[in-house]
Amino acid sequence: MQPTLKVGLVLGAIVEVWTFIVLVLGWHKDPVMLMMFYLVILFQAGVLWWGLKMTAAQGKTYGGQVIAGTVMSAYGAVIVLVGSYILTSMVFPSYFMEVEEAGRSMMTAQGMSAEQIETQLAAMRPMQNSLMNSISGAAATVITGLVLSLIFGAFLKAKPASPPAQNA
DSSP states (O other): OOHHHHHHHHHHHHHHHHHHHHHHTTGGGOTTGGGGGGHHHHHHHHHHHHHHHHHHHTTOOHHHHHHHHHHHHHHHHHHHHHHHHHIIIIISTTHHHHHHHHHHHHHHHTTOOHHHHHHHHHHHGGGOSHHHHHHHHHHHHHHHHHHHHHHHTTTSOOOOOOOOOOOO
């Protein structure tokens, strides 16, 4: 199996397992614990570093590494898209209602009026469905992968071949 596909599958699986853990533990209902979800960025960084080490060993230079890391992330994003949709529409169908209620509680604690809270929640609702949430997660996976690949590719790339020594 090509490293880009293998790494992409591992990336997508790790993101979805972590998402499942966050939802099972109910952290999506707690504004402080919800921040634990963003460990996926560190997970993605670790997986891409591993993958780009493999592709550097295959001889990819900087541009090739940026492309490889972005492709790895795109493969992972397909799993994120499907997995997130399944998790929020079938496994945890009350996810968006719970997130909205947590948001309402947080805004109330901040002293917002009922009208202000409803305005904020109404503005968020178009994105609060399984399809839009899944698309956003997949897009974020690819964008994060591109940014990380731009950085990591500078460190993890094939070394240019040395020109042959000339005898004078």
